[in-house]
Amino acid sequence: GEDVEQSLFLSVREGDSSVINCTYTDSSSTYLYWYKQEPGAGLQLLTYIFSNMDMKQDQRLTVLLNKKDKHLSLRIADTQTGDSAIYFCAERKGGNNRLAFGKGNQVVVIP
Amino acid sequence: GAVVSQHPSRVICKSGTSVKIECRSLDFQATTMFWYRQFPKQSLMLMATSNEGSKATYEQGVEKDKFLINHASLTLSTLTVTSAHPEDSSFYICSPTWGYEAFFGQGTRLTVV
Numbered sequence: 001g002e003d004v005e006q007s008l009f010l011s012v013r014e015g016d017s018s019v020i021n022c023t024y025t026d027s028s029s030t031y032l033y034w035y036k037q038e039p040g041a042g043l044q045l046l047t048y049i050f051s052n053m054d055m056k057q058d059q060r061l062t063v064l065l066n067k068k069d070k071h072l073s074l075r076i077a078d079t080q081t082g083d084s085a086i087y088f089c090a091e092r093k094g095g096n097n098r099l100a101f102g103k104g105n106q107v108v109v110i111p
Numbered sequence: 112g113a114v115v116s117q118h119p120s121r122v123i124c125k126s127g128t129s130v131k132i133e134c135r136s137l138d139f140q141a142t143t144m145f146w147y148r149q150f151p152k153q154s155l156m157l158m159a160t161s162n163e164g165s166k167a168t169y170e171q172g173v174e175k176d177k178f179l180i181n182h183a184s185l186t187l188s189t190l191t192v193t194s195a196h197p198e199d200s201s202f203y204i205c206s207p208t209w210g211y212e213a214f215f216g217q218g219t220r221l222t223v224v
Contacts, residue, residue: 040218042215042216044205088155099157100212
């Protein structure tokens with residue numbers, strides 16, 4: 001089957017930038033998403049990018065998409081302690097808008 | 112952003128009983144509802160997909176008679192875990208979608224004792 005892959009753990013100092021990477025295998029995916037999950041909570045949509053875009057910036061968040069390599073990244077500038085969470089990338093697959101999620105990347109921000 | 116209400120947020124039930132989880136989209140109409148399950152330190156696994164007024168489509172390995180899904184309206188869907196067992200203990204998350212946007216409920220932590 002097709003998988004969305006993510007690295008598992010990232011530790012970053014407050015104020016630094018953090019970068020989370022994700023690879024996907026379905027070249028027909030139209031939208032790719034980044035979600036944030038805090039402990040015991042649901043998923044919060046952070047941002048998304050359409051497959052015909054290379055980059056999208058939204059305040060402290062920058063999403064880069066390399067469609068040729070099927071690589072997606074999320075950069076968080078000026079990382080804050082409130083950014084500590086698990087981050088999931090997801091791709092939209094198929095005609096019924098279902099999402100396939102990566103395994104998640106836990107980000108721990110050190111004060 | 113869209114407002115999704117999922118409740119209860121936590122429930123503890125005895126083995127053999129049934130639990131109903133409710134998911135509402137408060138300010139938009141969800142054409143499709145997805146139900147996910149998440150085990151500790153793992154990603155979300157899609158359980159089923161439902162469209163309003165239609166029977167749900169279940170993923171392989173998910174028992175449709177055990178996880179009953181009702182999607183009676185564009186703003187409300189329910190997941191009922193019937194005859195719950197300890198192995199059903201998990202975090203259940205609903206995801207109502209509209210167009211290309213998928214939103215998520217806050218999740219329900221189910222513990223079966």
